[in-house]
Amino acid sequence: MISFRLNNPTEILFGAGQIAGLATLVPAGARVLLLYGGGSIKANGVHDQVTKALSHVEVVEFGGIESNPVYETIMKAAALVRETGCNWVLGVGGGSVVDAAKFLAYVAPLDVTDPWEHLARGGAVTTILPVGAVLTLPATGSESNPVSVISNKGRHLKLPFAQDGARPRFAVLDPTTMASLSRRQLENGAVDAFTHVIEQYLTLPVNAPVQFGFSETILRVLIEWGPVLVEKNTPEARENVMWAANQALNGLIGSGVPQDWSTHMIGHALTALYDIDHARTLSMVMPSLLRHKAADKLPMLVRYARNVWGIEEEDEAVAAEKAIAATADFFARMGCPIRTSDMAEVDIEAVVSHIAEAGQLPLGEDKDIDADAIRAILREAA
Numbered sequence: 001m002i003s004f005r006l007n008n009p010t011e012i013l014f015g016a017g018q019i020a021g022l023a024t025l026v027p028a029g030a031r032v033l034l035l036y037g038g039g040s041i042k043a044n045g046v047h048d049q050v051t052k053a054l055s056h057v058e059v060v061e062f063g064g065i066e067s068n069p070v071y072e073t074i075m076k077a078a079a080l081v082r083e084t085g086c087n088w089v090l091g092v093g094g095g096s097v098v099d100a101a102k103f104l105a106y107v108a109p110l111d112v113t114d115p116w117e118h119l120a121r122g123g124a125v126t127t128i129l130p131v132g133a134v135l136t137l138p139a140t141g142s143e144s145n146p147v148s149v150i151s152n153k154g155r156h157l158k159l160p161f162a163q164d165g166a167r168p169r170f171a172v173l174d175p176t177t178m179a180s181l182s183r184r185q186l187e188n189g190a191v192d193a194f195t196h197v198i199e200q201y202l203t204l205p206v207n208a209p210v211q212f213g214f215s216e217t218i219l220r221v222l223i224e225w226g227p228v229l230v231e232k233n234t235p236e237a238r239e240n241v242m243w244a245a246n247q248a249l250n251g252l253i254g255s256g257v258p259q260d261w262s263t264h265m266i267g268h269a270l271t272a273l274y275d276i277d278h279a280r281t282l283s284m285v286m287p288s289l290l291r292h293k294a295a296d297k298l299p300m301l302v303r304y305a306r307n308v309w310g311i312e313e314e315d316e317a318v319a320a321e322k323a324i325a326a327t328a329d330f331f332a333r334m335g336c337p338i339r340t341s342d343m344a345e346v347d348i349e350a351v352v353s354h355i356a357e358a359g360q361l362p363l364g365e366d367k368d369i370d371a372d373a374i375r376a377i378l379r380e381a382a
Contacts, residue, residue: 001207001256008251010144011170014243018172019046019134022053025170026088026132030057033086035077035101037065037093044180046136050092060084065093068271068278069100071116071152078108081129090132091168094185095140095192098133102166103148105129116152119161128165136177138242139189139279141196141249143171151272158272159358160264173246175238183230186241187335188279190226193245194219194330195282199261200254202290203365205299208257215253216307218244223308226334262363263289266374269354274344283336284343287328288381292373294320296366340381348378 013021026032032054041047051059062077081089081104089108091101109127112118119125133143142148146167151158178186201215221244229237247253266289267281276284294301298320305311305323313319328338340346352371355361363369369377 002258004255006251006255008144008167010168010250012144012173012246013170014173016174016176018174019049020053021172022050022090022132022134023056025172026054026057026090028056030088031084031086032057032059032088032090033077033081033084033104034059034061035065035089035091035093035097035104036061036063037067037097039063040180041092041136044136044177046092046134046177050090050134054090057088060086065097065100066151067094067096068151068158068275069096069103069148071150072154074100074104074107074150075115077104081108087129088132089129090134092134092136094135094137094189095142098135098142098168099140099148099150101131101133102142102146102163102168103150103161105131105166106163116155120159125163125165128163131166131168133168133171134177135171135173135242137181137185137189138173138178138245139192141193141246143168143173144246144250147249149268149278156272157354157358158268160268171246173242175235175242178238178242179233181233183335184277186230186233188277189245190222190229190241191283191331191334191336192279193241193248194222194226195263195279195286196245196248197222197253198286198327199264200257200259202297202300202304203258203260205303206257211253211255211257212303214247216304218248218253219304219308223330226330230334258365260363260365262369265355265358265360265363266351266377269351269358270340270344270346272354273350274346276343280336280343283331283334283338284340285377285381287324287331287338289369289377290324290327291321291380292377293364293369294324296368340378346378346382348375351378 091098225240270281301320305319
């Protein structure tokens with residue numbers, strides 16, 4: 001097992017009616033920037049619950065955060081934070097809104113000429129506003145991790161950023177808020193969470209039985225309850241998928257193990273270039289990437305086949321391929337594409353250039369997925 005430090009201080013309030021807890025979570029005297037997306041929280045009653053619970057503090061609102069949060073939009077919110085003197089940020093919505101809230105928390109106080117360039121180069125961040133989250137769409141686990149993935153339209157880049165001080169102080173997870181979500185949103189959420197686990201699990205067979213066993217449980221839960229969620233949207237399915245998505249990327253299963261994230265980096269490029277839903281870029285790429293890396297990932301692919309899919313095939317290479325096929329089938333059953341041609345005519349060289357410009361080459365847990373490997377993966381995925 002790789003040595004690690006793990007500290008996740010995010011307080012979780014899980015269950016129906018927990019939004020009322022904001023009354024005690026946000027301190028008196030706070031001036032809160034309430035950040036949200038396209039306005040669905042006003043239609044489904046979440047906005048009313050939030051503002052009622054925050055009646056003891058001053059609230060300034062900023063809506064319009066995109067499904068892939070855009071840097072230029074967040075900078076407008078940052079200007080509002082500075083203008084109004086807000087000293088708290090509350091993201092209410094899905095993972096994109098929470099990503100934007102975390103990024104906003106350290107970009108608003110940042111006094112540099114070009115915040116994007118400063119952050120992309122790993123520049124220092126000394127002041128971070130406290131962040132809270134009210135999650136309405138489970139997918140990314142953003143509500144209890146420090147990562148933000150932000151698109152810069154001017155630079156045509158989509159990059160991940162991380163500041164541990166921006167990890168939400170608290171996260172409210174009320175599964176009833178999922179009742180009004182569209183089928184596509186539910187599909188995306190479950191598939192996104194599934195790929196998060198795979199990126200941390202299907203790597204190298206280190207001595208990590210707790211992390212691997214927990215990963216397998218999360219995957220089985222998503223396989224069982226994901227289809228129920230999109231077909232029936234039952235209360236039980238909402239609860240199970242919402243909690244699984246949180247556990248998929250709160251830091252626990254990734255501690256002490258090698259991590260991959262190559263599918264995500266390729267997916268980010270596809271989103272930046274073609275504005276495709278994040279989860280759908282992952283479902284298009286992951287099966288082909290796993291096939292490309294099957295020999296290197298064979299021990300964990302075999303474990304995945306046995307422990308997650310119940311595949312008893314003795315030939316390990318065949319078992320691995322059956323597990324990859326089962327993964328692609330799951331994505332398809334969840335309504336997500338498994339070929340890039342299902343969504344766009346992809347310019348492979350443009351994708352490679354995006355990843356190179358982002359400084360992410362080479363990819364993978366072994367850092368052996370170079371530009372040529374990405375080309376081969378995308379040709380297989382076409």
